[in-house]
Every structure is written in C-alpha cells, then in structure tokens.
Amino acid sequence: MSQLVATTQLTDVTHIDRRGIGPVYRATISLDQLYGAMRRAVIRYSPRYQRGFRKWGEMSEDDLDVLLPIADKDLQISNDRAAMMAVKYLQGRLYTSHITWNARREEGMPEPDFDDELSTLNIESTITVPDTAHRHRAYYLLVHWTLHPDEIPETVDVDGTKVTGEEIKSRLDDPEEPFTPAEEFIHCDVYVLDEAAEGYLYDEFNADAKPVATAVAISHNPTKTPSRRFMSALMNSSTLFSADEVETRGNTIGSKSRKLVTNATLDAAAKTMCKADELVELEQDPEAYNDLVAFIGAFFEEWARHFPEFLPGKSAAERHLLRDRSLALSNLMFHPLMRLGYDLWRGHFENDEDWRLEDDWKNVLALLGGSVETEDPDTNKKIKTAVMGRDNPDWRGRILVPRFDDDGNRRGFVLSSTRQTRDAAYAYLREVAGFGGGAKVASPAA
Amino acid sequence: MTPGHREAQAMFDALGRKLGMKAKHSFSRSYPTDGVWYSDSQPGFPEAPVAAIEVIVSESRKTVRGSLLTLEVVSPAVGILLVHEDEIRRRLVRAGCDPEVAARRVSAINAHAADLAQASRQRVEVWSFAGLVRRYRRATGAHSIYQPAA
Numbered sequence: 001m002s003q004l005v006a007t008t009q010l011t012d013v014t015h016i017d018r019r020g021i022g023p024v025y026r027a028t029i030s031l032d033q034l035y036g037a038m039r040r041a042v043i044r045y046s047p048r049y050q051r052g053f054r055k056w057g058e059m060s061e062d063d064l065d066v067l068l069p070i071a072d073k074d075l076q077i078s079n080d081r082a083a084m085m086a087v088k089y090l091q092g093r094l095y096t097s098h099i100t101w102n103a104r105r106e107e108g109m110p111e112p113d114f115d116d117e118l119s120t121l122n123i124e125s126t127i128t129v130p131d132t133a134h135r136h137r138a139y140y141l142l143v144h145w146t147l148h149p150d151e152i153p154e155t156v157d158v159d160g161t162k163v164t165g166e167e168i169k170s171r172l173d174d175p176e177e178p179f180t181p182a183e184e185f186i187h188c189d190v191y192v193l194d195e196a197a198e199g200y201l202y203d204e205f206n207a208d209a210k211p212v213a214t215a216v217a218i219s220h221n222p223t224k225t226p227s228r229r230f231m232s233a234l235m236n237s238s239t240l241f242s243a244d245e246v247e248t249r250g251n252t253i254g255s256k257s258r259k260l261v262t263n264a265t266l267d268a269a270a271k272t273m274c275k276a277d278e279l280v281e282l283e284q285d286p287e288a289y290n291d292l293v294a295f296i297g298a299f300f301e302e303w304a305r306h307f308p309e310f311l312p313g314k315s316a317a318e319r320h321l322l323r324d325r326s327l328a329l330s331n332l333m334f335h336p337l338m339r340l341g342y343d344l345w346r347g348h349f350e351n352d353e354d355w356r357l358e359d360d361w362k363n364v365l366a367l368l369g370g371s372v373e374t375e376d377p378d379t380n381k382k383i384k385t386a387v388m389g390r391d392n393p394d395w396r397g398r399i400l401v402p403r404f405d406d407d408g409n410r411r412g413f414v415l416s417s418t419r420q421t422r423d424a425a426y427a428y429l430r431e432v433a434g435f436g437g438g439a440k441v442a443s444p445a446a
Numbered sequence: 447m448t449p450g451h452r453e454a455q456a457m458f459d460a461l462g463r464k465l466g467m468k469a470k471h472s473f474s475r476s477y478p479t480d481g482v483w484y485s486d487s488q489p490g491f492p493e494a495p496v497a498a499i500e501v502i503v504s505e506s507r508k509t510v511r512g513s514l515l516t517l518e519v520v521s522p523a524v525g526i527l528l529v530h531e532d533e534i535r536r537r538l539v540r541a542g543c544d545p546e547v548a549a550r551r552v553s554a555i556n557a558h559a560a561d562l563a564q565a566s567r568q569r570v571e572v573w574s575f576a577g578l579v580r581r582y583r584r585a586t587g588a589h590s591i592y593q594p595a596a
Contacts, residue, residue, distance in 0.1 A: 239592045294589070301592050305449045305536060312592065356589070359535065359545065366539035 008042055010121040010190070015114060025114065025121050025190040032181035034099070034188075035143035038136060041069040043101060043127045049199040050133060051076040067126060070136045082137035083156045087163050089142060090171040090179065098187040099132045099139075102201070105194040112192055121190065130191065130198045131205040143181045146172055160225040161280055214264040219248040226279040227271035230293065231263060234270075238297035239312045240304060241266065253331075258316035265331045269338040272422070274346075292345050295355055299341040302362050303328070306369030307388075328369070328388040332399060332417040336426035340364070340433070364433040372432060387432055398424035450533035454501045454575060455480045456591045457582045458528075462497070464585040473498060473520045482522065495522035499573075503533040505555050514562050517570060525570040527559045532575050 010027040018024050037043050044067035053059045054076050068075060088094040103112045109125040129136055145152045145168065152165040172179045193201060212220075222232045235241045246266065247259040270279075282289045304310035309322040309329060322329050344364065348355040355361060368387050374394050376383045385392045390400075399421040400413035455471060458481040462469035467483035473495065482498040498520045500513035510527070517525030531552045538548035556572065563570040583589055 237593060239594060294593075297593065298590070301590055304592075305453075305533075306540065308449045311449060359532075359549070362532065362536065363539050363545040363548075366536050370540035370542060 005124055008037075008123045008127060010123070010188075011119065013114065013119050013121045013190075015121075022192055023112075023114065025112075027121070027188045027190065028185050029188050030182050031139050031143055031184045031186065034136070034139055034186065035181060038070050038140050043070065043129055043136070044068060045070050045072070045075055045077075045133060046128045046130075046195075046198065047075065049128070049130065049195060050202055067128065070129065070133065071140055075133070077133050077137050079137065079141075080157065082134050083141055083153060084158050085134060085138035086141045086145070087156045087158050087168060087171075089138065090168065091158075094138075096135065098189055099135050100130055100189050100191070100201075100205070102128045102130045102191045102193050102198050104128055104198065105192055112190070123190075127190075128198060130193075130201045139186070142172075142179065142184075145169075146179055146181060160227070160276055162277075213249075213251050214267075215247060215249055215251050215262055218263045218267055225267075225271075226276070226283060227267050229283070230270040230279060231266045233290075233293045234266070234296055235263075237293050238301065240297070240300050240310060242312065245312055255320070256316055258314065258319060260310065260319065260329070261331065261334055265334050269334040272335060272419075273338040273342040288349060291349070292342070295345040295348075296338065296341050298356075299344070299361065299365070300337075302365045303337065303369070306365060325390060326386065326388045327390055327395065327399075327415075330415060332415060332422060332425060333388075335422040336429050339426050340429050343430075343435075367433055368429060394428060395425075398428055448503060448533055448537075450530055450536065450575075451480075451501050451503045453591055454499075454528055454530055454533075454578060457578055458499050458526075460591070461578075461582050461585050467496060473516075477516050477519050479516055479520055480528075482520065495520055497524050497526060498522040499526040499528055501528045501530055502555070502559065503530045503537075505534060505538075505551060507555075507558055510555065510559055510562060514559075514566060514570065518566060518568050521568060523569065525566075525568050526573050527563055527570060528573045528575065528578060529556050529559050530575045531556070 010025070010029070013025050013027045015023050015025045046067055047053055047059075048064040053063070053074055055074070059074075070077070073079075085094055103123040104126045105111065106125045112125070113122040114120070115122075149169055149172075152168050154165050155162045156165075156168065157163075191198075191201060218224075218228055218231075221228070223229050235243065235246060239245070240260070245260045247253055247257065247262040251262060251264050253259050253262060282292060300310065307322060307326070307328045308314070309319045319329060327333050341361075344361040345355065348358065348361075370387060371384050372387045372392065372394065373382060373384050374392070375381065377393050377396065383393075396402075396413060399415055399417070401416045402410045403412050403414045405411045459469045459471065462481070462483040465483075467485060470482050470484070472478040472480070473482045479498045480501040483496045484493050485496050487493040498517055500517055502510055502513055513527060514525075517527070529552070534552050534555065535545070535548045538551060539545055543551075556574070559572045563572050579589065588594065
C-alpha cells in the first residue's frame with residue numbers, strides 16, 4: 001500500500017524546550033526559499049485561528065477550516081500594509097527579523113522529527129502561520145516584485161509618505177546593495193502546537209500584547225509620519241511647545257502636571273489640520289514648510305497673549321484653573337485651532353502675502369478670545385459670554401453633551417472629543433471668526 | 447501687566463544686552479520705566495541712562511502724557527515711547543470693536559504720541575511694536591521671545 005508523504009526539511013536548526021509548550025525550533029532561511037514555500041502553499045493561513053477573512057459575511061463556517069495560501073486575496077491581510085512593510089525593508093527600516101510557523105500537531109500525523117546530530121528538522125504535518133501573516137505577505141511581495149517588476153505598484157504609502165514604484169524598483173536594483181532574494185535572510189521560529197493552542201498563541205501575540213502608549217511611540221520615533229515631523233518641527237521652533245511644555249510620556253495630562261498638551265494631541269491635530277497629501281507636498285518645499293511651522297508657532301503665541309496660561313513656565317495650578325473655566329486650553333481645542341491656523345496661513349501663502357505684516361489672523365484670535373452674544377437655552381434670555389467659556393451655551397450639542405444622574409436628571413454637561421465634535425468646534429470657530437461654518441468645514445483651506 | 451506688555455519689555459531688555467548695554471527693567475520705584483539701558487560708567491562719573499522705554503498699551507491720552515513725563519524725568523540720551531499697536535488692537539477687538547475701527551484708533555494714539563514727542567524738550571522717539579520686533583530680530587535672529595534664537 002502506498003503512502004503519500006510530503007516532508008518539509010529545515011536544516012541548521014536550533015531549539016529550546018519551553019515549559020508546558022514543548023520544543024520551539026529556530027531556523028534561518030532565505031527570502032527566496034520562503035517565497036517558494038508560500039507559492040507552493042507549503043505554509044498556509046488558518047482563517048479560523050488567525051485574523052480570518054476580509055469579508056466575513058460572504059464566508060460559511062466550513063470556509064474557516066480551509067487552509068489557504070498567504071497570497072490569497074480573500075484573507076484579512078492588508079496588502080497596503082504588507083507593501084508598506086516591504087518598502088520599509090528595502091529602506092532598511094524594518095527591524096523585526098523573524099517570522100512564526102506552527103508545525104501543527106494533528107491526529108494520525110507524526111510529530112516533527114529533529115535530528116540532533118545533523119541539526120535537521122523534518123516536518124510532515126501542516127505548517128501554518130499563527131502570527132506574522134503581514135510579514136509573510138511583505139516578503140512575498142518583495143520577491144514577487146523582483147521577479148515581476150511590472151507588478152510593482154505605482155505608489156506605496158509609507159507612514160503617510162508616498163513612495164513611487166520607480167523608487168521601489170531602483171532600491172530593488174540598487175547597484176551598491178541589490179535585493180537578492182537568495183541572499184536575504186530571516187529567522188523562522190517553529191512551534192509544535194495543536195489547533196486550539198495555535199489560537200492561544202495568536203491571541204497572545206496580538207490581543208494580549210499591550211500596545212505602547214501613543215505618546216511613547218511618538219517620542220521614540222518622532223519623524224515617522226508627516227504629522228509627527230510637523231509636531232517635532234513645531235516643538236523645535238517655539239518655546240511654547242518645547243519638551244518642558246509638552247507631555248511626551250503619557251496620553252493624558254495628570255492632575256499635578258503643568259504640561260500644556262500631549263504630543264499625541266499635537267500629532268493628531270497636525271494630522272487633521274489639512275489633507276494628508278498637502279503636508280507631504282509642503283515638505284518638498286522647505287521654505288513654505290518652515291513658514292507654516294513658524295506661522296502655527298506664532299498663531300499659538302498670539303493665543304497665549306489672550307490666555308497667558310499658555311506661556312512657557314506657567315504652573316500646573318494656573319493651567320488647571322484655566323481648564324476648569326475655559327475650553328481655550330482643552331485638548332480638544334487644539335484640533336480646530338490648528339486647522340483654523342492652517343486655513344489662515346494657506347490664505348496668505350496662496351496670495352503671496354507675508355503674514356507677519358498682516359493683522360487679520362491676530363484679529364481672528366482676538367474674536368475667539370473675546371465674547372459672544374447668544375441665547376441661554378435655559379432662560380431664553382440674551383447673554384454675553386466668553387467664546388471659550390465652558391458655560392457658553394453655544395458649545396452645547398457641539399462639543400458638550402448632557403450628563404445625567406442615576407435618576408435620569410440632567411446634571412450639567414461633559415466635553416466629548418470625537419471627530420464629529422472636533423469638526424463641530426471648527427465650524428463654530430469659523431462662524432465666530434466671521435468665515436462661516438457649514439459647507440466650508442469639509443474643505444479646511446477654503 | 448499683559449503678556450504683550452511684558453513681551454515688549456523682555457525684547458527691549460534682550461536687545462540692549464545684545465548691543466552691549468547694561469539693561470535694567472526699571473529706572474527707579476518713583477519712575478518705573480519699562481526698561482532702561484546704561485553704557486559702561488567711568489570712574490568718578492555717575493551712571494547715566496543711554497535709553498529708556500515706556501510701553502503704551504492703552505488708548506488713554508493721559509497715560510501717554512504720563513509716560514512722556516516719566517521719560518523726561520529719567521532723561522536718557524534717547525527716550526522711547528513704544529505704542530504697542532498689537533496689544534491695543536488686541537484688547538479692542540477682543541472687546542468687540544471692529545478691526546478697522548481698532549486700526550484707526552491705534553493710528554490716532556500713534557499720532558498723539560508723535561505730537562507729544564515732537565513737543566518734548568528731550569530727544570524722544572516713537573516706536574511701534576513691529577519696529578521693536580524688527581530690531582530684535584536683527585540683533586538676535588528670532589522673531590519673538592518664544593522662538594529659540596537662531
């Protein structure tokens with residue numbers, strides 16, 4: 001009687017025996033070999049125990065148990081993210097050097113056989129990818145692009161910056177350091193687990209991993225994205241945003257902290273102050289870019305002349321007191337203010353005007369730092385109140401939402417910071433400044 | 447004191463030091479100018495002020511006259527009446543004044559300061575805040591006190 005056996009052999013393997021887990025092997029393979037194994041579907045993706053499918057609604061329960069090649073388009077593996085990782089590899093910026101496999105423990109199949117003397121591992125069972133699926137796809141793309149240059153995408157978005165297909169090709173063909181799949185290596189960790197444990201491993205690698213605080217991530221890599229680079233430039237150019245004033249270790253400002261704002265807020269505000277492509281384009285024009293950085297710095301300096309608690313060196317008590325009565329220093333307000341600042345700068349830039357000689361933007365901030373006449377919805381009386389005041393009823397329904405007690409009675413309002421409320425705040429600032437909100441909100445530079 | 451007023455003082459102080467002067471925030475308790483510069487004094491000679499500045503951040507004509515009087519008493523080689531147009535306009539617009547009206551009112555206070563300076567028996571110049579910023583930038587390379595020097 002015949003037996004059909006397909007064995008995958010890994011040579012030069014080391015291993016450890018992990019408590020309760022069993023052996024974990026480590027091999028070092030070339031990207032060329034990895035690509036071949038993926039093409040032949042020697043290593044496969046398990047929809048049930050990994051991310052699953054891109055379109056869950058179209059899949060049946062049985063589909064979950066079919067193991068698929070990593071390159072399958074139906075899997076929930078983002079090709080854009082994998083392409084970004086591939087380009088980062090070419091740029092020498094992809095640090096993680098290993099991938100993970102599981103030589104599945106299956107009924108009726110022998111355990112992987114490790115030859116101590118020859119340091120060789122023979123696997124007859126199914127090899128799946130319990131983690132690192134995107135890295136597998138990234139290495140797949142790299143080799144695939146080398147073999148099929150016509151399939152290199154026109155552009156790949158790498159942390160907000162577009163890298164062209166031509167640049168990718170030139171990196172693959174770099175005469176100094178060409179990408180040679182047979183000479184590029186990765187470590188490969190091989191577990192021997194049953195299906196359920198494979199799911200646990202996936203869970204530990206992904207769901208259990210605590211993502212680093214955004215503030216710390218930004219602080220460790222401040223030049224990663226256009227918005228982070230903008231924020232860094234701002235921090236270097238204005239003492240209002242110097243390292244002493246900006247919280248760079250936590251995502252919130254503690255009750256005893258005197259910090260003005262978090263780097264995460266500044267980064268997020270810079271990300272939405274204009275369309276993503278505009279900031280990337282401006283980076284290509286250093287004169288304009290530096291002018292924008294200088295303007296945003298000057299814009300907040302002017303704001304600080306209305307709200308001196310913004311000034312460098314102010315105490316925690318002074319800043320918290322302002323936060324208690326005013327929205328001027330709330331984290332939320334940085335978003336619409338920076339967006340409005342960008343609008344004002346863009347207007348001068350497009351008209352070829354030197355904003356330093358103009359007063360219009362200072363007048364806008366004076367209006368926002370001043371008062372507004374409005375109707376108090378509780379008394380239906382006209383009142384004059386500070387635009388930035390927390391008790392300005394115009395903020396209700398925009399960024400202030402009612403808070404209710406256990407008996408269902410309204411007990412004041414709380415600040416809600418979502419994309420929608422930040423948009424609403426931006427529209428209101430424009431309205432008070434006399435630009436009109438409404439339709440113009442969709443187009444910050446309008 | 448408003449941040450704008452304090453900023454003008456800090457700029458004048460830094461400018462003086464950059465130009466090699468000994469800069470002080472004020473002349474005396476009785477005549478508290480917003481800044482005064484001295485050159486190196488020689489043995490046997492009293493320390494004499496080279497320049498003194500009064501920063502005007504209000505529209506009050508009486509205040510402008512008071513500032514001029516202070517400068518005349520201090521009697522520096524050159525007295526400076528700095529009409530802080532940004533601070534005056536900022537306060538007016540914030541209080542609800544139309545920006546164009548605010549600009550006209552700043553011009554009026556400027557003209558008043560110029561008239562007083564001309565009538566003074568001392569050498570008194572009228573500066574704008576923009577003029578101070580320009581001099582500060584030339585001396586330090588920075589546009590404001592919140593910008594790290596180039």
